[in-house]
Amino acid sequence: NSAVRDRLRIAIQKSGRLSEPARALLASSGLSWRESRDKLFCYGESLPVDLLLVRDDDIPGLIAEGVCDLGIVGRNVLRELINEREESGKPAAFREWRALGFGGCRLSIAVPDVWDWQSPTQLAGKRIATTYPNQLRAWLRTQGVQADIVMLNGSVEIAPRLGQADAICDLVSSGATLAANQLKPVLDILQSEAVLAGPAHPFADARADLADLLLRRMDGVLRIRD
Ligand code: ATP
Ligand code: ZN
Known part of the structure; x- marks a missing residue:
């Protein structure tokens, strides 16, 4: 899935321990959304950054398949899939981009x-x-x-x-x-906590600038919280 996209799609947990803190972090980073009726998809309004609400276990796979660009998930879940891919000789399609300081x-x-x-x-x-x-x-x-x-x-x-x-x-x-x-x-x-997971390789289209902007804002929020 290498389609060129000009919106960024972030997968977060639909309901569970990481849902509220993940939304709060993204909201503090300046994102706002319009929620769809089926509560699967939130359309980004302040920036072209959309949310996909899913089970946490599905997040690494969605990134690997290119269905989502980034995800907020426990390091425990991400690490398990990285190890599983290593065991079967597959290259890591995703990696940890940032530690987020909640869900410890x-x-x-x-x-x-x-x-x-x-x-x-x-x-x-x-x-x-x-x-x-x-x-x-x-x-x-x-x-x-x-x-x-x-x-x-x-x-x-x-x-x-x-x-x-x-x-x-x-x-x-x-x-x-x-x-x-x-x-x-x-x-x-x-030692686990929630992390921002992203692809192992940088984006080659408009998503690169969006991801940079989002990371800069997130880093600012995380610094203030420290
Ligand atoms: P889903 O329906 O999305 O699959 P889940 O039941 O797998 O939900 P939660 O229990 O909400 O997931 O946990 C999500 C993440 O929260 C865990 O993967 C872990 O990273 C983190 N976490 C923090 N503290 C705990 C804890 N005491 N027990 C389990 N998970 C914890
Ligand atoms: Zn789960």
């Missing part, structure tokens, strides 16, 4: 409360449940530990209680969910 969390290894945790070698031969198999695999490799990865699409924290796994690798912010499931975080494998 960690991708952590958590084990049952009762484990006496010493080191990652204790995970050898264990089953670890996660929604982030590519990051877990890459991390296990750096540790020289062989474990079984159990891929789950949700409710990872209950897997040990159900006997589906011995440990988990999941997003943690307060740790309350882990504690409620008799688990404790022992290691962080990624």
Whole structure:
């Protein structure tokens, strides 16, 4: 999808933890919109910058396909797709352009409360449940530990209680969910926050100037917030 475009299209989460802060950041950067009836698309009024409201997991793929130009998504989601492409020998079609300072969390290894945790070698031969198999695999490799990865699409924290796994690798912010499931975080494998994701290569049309303008304004907003 290399069509020349003169409007910039940014994908943001439709509803979830990143929706409001993403809109607030874009609004503070001087954007305003007219919302469509179906709430999929917001037409940019102050600048030719439109929003697409989607599930966060779809954002990296939309950028890779050229359907969207930029996206606001958790580093955890972006990293997972970059690792997945690396594993299958595909070049990274997108990358992190800016860290945005909200949506902070960690991708952590958590084990049952009762484990006496010493080191990652204790995970050898264990089953670890996660929604982030590519990051877990890459991390296990750096540790020289062989474990079984159990891929789950949700409710990872209950897997040990159900006997589906011995440990988990999941997003943690307060740790309350882990504690409620008799688990404790022992290691962080990624420090995450919301990021502005964009293509690996610069734009070759009017979108280049629009993206520059937007980045300058965003940087100004982020500096003031610091
Ligand atoms: P969607 O319907 O868009 O797929 P979701 O349920 O996957 O939504 P949210 O729970 O809204 O997504 O989380 C979006 C992002 O918020 C996460 O990918 C992560 O980057 C960030 N985040 C911050 N704190 C947490 C947390 N405690 N648990 C989960 N995600 C968190
Ligand atoms: Zn999601």
